[in-house]
Amino acid sequence: MKIKYLFILFLIAFQLKAQKGVRYDLHVRDTIVNFSGKEKRAIAVNGQIPMPTLTFTEGDIAEIYVHNELKKETTSMHWHGLFLPNKEDGVPYLTQMPIEPGTTHKYTFPIIQNGTYWYHSHSGLQEQIGLYGLFIINKKKDDSTIRKGIDDLPTIPVILSEWSDLKPENIQRMLHNANDWFAIKKGTTQSYAEAIKQGHFSTKVTNEWKRMNAMDVSDVYYEKFLLNGKNEQQLSDFKPGSKVRLRIANGGASSYFWLTYGGGKITVVASDGNDVEPVEVDRLIIAVSETYDVVVTIPENNKSFAFLATAEDRTGSASLFLGNGEKQPVHHLSKLKYFEGMKMMNDMMKMNGEMNDMGMNMSLNKMDMNAVMYPEISGEDENAKPAMDHSNHNMEGMKMESDSTETSEL
Ligand SMILES: [Cu+2]
Known part of the structure; x- marks a missing residue:
């Protein structure tokens, strides 16, 4: 014993x-x-x-x-x-x-x-x-x-965040008051002047008639978006053509970020600390406090491409250039089409404020606001280069169909 x-x-x-x-x-x-x-x-x-x-x-x-x-x-x-x-x-x-x-x-x-x-x-x-x-x-x-070819790759830590010149206590107070200050700063008030300029006068009138608020996808205006504490950064000491693993966390207070890469596809290999079946995407969205591990390829010699984190409301972005050469032009995500979103909202509501059939489809997740508000999906992207989107859910009855449901379920 x-x-x-x-x-x-x-x-x-x-x-x-x-x-x-x-x-x-x-x-x-x-x-x-x-x-x-x-x-x-x-x-x-x-x-x-x-x-x-x-x-x-x-x-x-x-x-x-x-x-x-x-x-x-x-x-x-x-x-x-x-x-x-x-x-x-x-x-x-x-x-x-x-x-x-x-x-x-x-x-x-x-x-x-x-x-x-x-x-x-x-x-x-x-x-x-x-x-x-x-x-x-x-x-x-x-x-x-x-996993060979993933867990043995060089790691680049990436933490995303935002900066506001306002004290966070003031921001909190302003959010409780629900005033228009941030929308004014972001240019998302959707005023009558703007509506007329964009040919959406009647959309605006209907919106007011139905007593709905202006469209927006985030509540706070930030002066800067940051990646590892900087708005822009370049890493050039990796072998051209090799692969690296980015370990990304969203340490922001309220911003979701779209992640895109100018140098090719993004392979997602882990989510919130857990390994996942690797999946290739053109872009993905990261919510506050989430983490993703992704693998990207370092460009060939004399080039560098931006790994871009764009705030969901597209008021700004932060970039990490990868590669040892000249910075290639960055493909920014175009401004959201708020009036199109507003129109869709109007169409969902009856005059008495109840949801109609279209509204029901929306709440059943059969339709997606992104399909009309995101220029790169609706096919009117002034920033050229059509990017296949993997973000949208099933959209029965919409003119565009998601081609990759498995991607959207990451
Ligand atoms: Cu936490």
Whole structure:
């Protein structure tokens, strides 16, 4: 009996020794940034926005020291999508006390999964002004799920976000008031003047008559969209013609992004940290807090193509140029056709505000607003190059049919 227990103890001790503690120190500090031409307050970790990419291997023990060096604010860190003991989850007043200024908090947990994740502050609205970063977990060397040609590719961490010169607290207040300020900034008020200019006077009148609001696909205006904390960036140290894996997280506060690549197809290989059957797409949309792993090809010599993240409302984008040569022209997504969307909304409603048959089809997902609002689908894209779209759902009775339902179910 005793010998058996000793043996088990020995095994446990051996196991513990085999697990590697991996330490990171995060120094949280007040900082000043200038993303838009104006100096604004933000929060940086180790002097940078976004926070550093934390990389682990499954089986490691994470030891993350958060040093709160802010002047007067508390902080906390939440590890988005990770399986861990509840007390390490980073939610102030729920799983821990807030980290007071001038103090250090140690998070430690075993890494029992792999994939692409991210982490962010869970205090106040600190995430919006800098406290977001990638959390990457590689597979163990002997993991049977390792995929040749995917898991052995060089990795490029990509974290998306946006910047507003307004304080996040003000944005929150404005959203509660539901005023038109952001729509004015974005040029999406759909005024009568605009309606007349675009030949949609009667659409606008009907819209007002039915007391519906102007069309929009997002609520906040941002001065800049960022990819790894920059609006534009170039990586030129990869072998021309080779493949790379982008580990992408959307660390934005409210923006969905369309992802496109000038250098060819995008192969999606993982979603929210889980491997998926690889699928080739022309583009995909990433929601707030989602992650995707994609594989793209580095261009041949003397060229570089943009990996583009375009805000869903198309008011702006951020780009990562891949390749060692001249930047090739970027194919931007054209402006949305709001009046066409408005017209469709009108057509769905009876005068008394009830839905008609068309409205029913819409709610049953048989039709898609994108089909009329996205110029590249409706076939009136002034930015030339027709791009096959993989975003739309089934659209019975519409002039365009989705050719790739399997893609849209990613
Ligand atoms: Cu989160």
